Amino acid sequence: MSERGSSSKRTSTKDRIELSIDPGTWNPMDEDMVSLDPIAFHSGEEPYKERIDFYQRRTGLTDAVQTGTGQLNGIPVAIGVMDFQFMGGSMGSVVGEKITRLIEYATNEFLPLILVCSSGGARMQEGSLSLMQMAKISSALYDYQSNKKVILCINPYISYYWWGDGKFWYVGRYHYCRTQFLHCICAAEYLFHKGLFDPIVHVIL
Numbered sequence: 001m002s003e004r005g006s007s008s009k010r011t012s013t014k015d016r017i018e019l020s021i022d023p024g025t026w027n028p029m030d031e032d033m034v035s036l037d038p039i040a041f042h043s044g045e046e047p048y049k050e051r052i053d054f055y056q057r058r059t060g061l062t063d064a065v066q067t068g069t070g071q072l073n074g075i076p077v078a079i080g081v082m083d084f085q086f087m088g089g090s091m092g093s094v095v096g097e098k099i100t101r102l103i104e105y106a107t108n109e110f111l112p113l114i115l116v117c118s119s120g121g122a123r124m125q126e127g128s129l130s131l132m133q134m135a136k137i138s139s140a141l142y143d144y145q146s147n148k149k150v151i152l153c154i155n156p157y158i159s160y161y162w163w164g165d166g167k168f169w170y171v172g173r174y175h176y177c178r179t180q181f182l183h184c185i186c187a188a189e190y191l192f193h194k195g196l197f198d199p200i201v202h203v204i205l
Contacts (some may be wrong), residue, residue, distance in 0.1 A: 012059075013066045013083040016116055020079060021070035028068040030101060035063055035094045041125040048125040055086045063094045064119070067102040069111070078106035081116040088120035095123075096133025103140040113144065 011019075017026055034052070041048040056062060064086040069078050080102045082089045099115070106113040122130040 012085065013061065013081040013116075016081045017066065017068075017070070017079065020081075020114065020116075021072050021077065022074065025071040026068055027070065028066060029105070030067060030098050031062060033062065033094050033098060035092050035126075037125075038093060038129055039125075039127045041127070051087070051125070059083060059086050061086050063098070064089045064091070065095045065098050067098045069105075072112075072114075076109075076111055077114055078102050078109070078111045079114040079116075082118040084118040084120070087123065089118045090120050090123035090130070091133050092123035092126040092130050093133065096130070096136055100133075100136050100140045103137065103144050107140070107144045 034056075037048050045051075046054075052063075061083060064084075065080055065082045067078075067080040069076060071077065080099050082095070103113060105111070122133070124130070
C-alpha cells in the first residue's frame with residue numbers, strides 16, 4: 001500500500017500485463033467482443049454508443065477489460081486486467097462476459113487465475129443487464145473455487161475482489177470518493193486498522 005496518494009499514478013492494462021507475466025507469452029481472448037446499446041440508453045449527454053467509440057479511440061481497447069492467458073515464471077495462468085481509463089472501468093455486459101469466460105476457461109483447463117480489479121462499479125448505460133454481471137461472475141468463481149486465484153484490487157469497488165485466495169489492495173491516502181465519510185472508510189490507515197490487509201508499504205517510483 002502507498003501511504004502517499006500524491007505519488008500514485010494509473011498503469012495501463014498493457015503495462016500491467018507486461019509486468020505480470022513472462023515476456024512474449026500473452027495470448028488474448030475474446031478481443032472482438034464489443035459493447036452495443038442493449039437498452040437504447042439516452043441521456044442529456046452524448047449517446048452511449050458514441051461514448052464507447054470515444055473510449056475505444058482514446059485507450060485502444062474494445063472495452064474496460066483485457067483477458068487472456070500467459071505464463072508466470074513458466075507456469076501457465078489465466079489473467080484478466082481491468083482498465084479504469086475506459087469509462088472508469090465500469091462493468092457492462094461485455095466486461096462481465098469476458099471475465100466469466102476467462103474464469104470458465106481457467107476452470108476447464110485447471111489454470112491459476114489472476115484478476116486485476118479496477119472499476120467504478122456497474123455501467124448505468126446498460127441498466128439491469130450490468131447488474132446481472134456480478135451474479136454471473138460470482139457463480140463462475142464459485143465453480144472455480146477448488147483452484148487458487150489471486151485478485152489484485154486497484155480501484156476498490158467491484159466486490160468479486162473478495163473471492164480471491166490472495167488479495168492485494170492498492171490505495172493511496174484515501175480513495176477519491178465524493179463524501180467525507182467515504183474518504184475516511186477508504187483511507188489506507190483505516191483499512192489497515194480494520195484488518196483488510198497486513199502491511200502499508202511505500203511505493204518506490
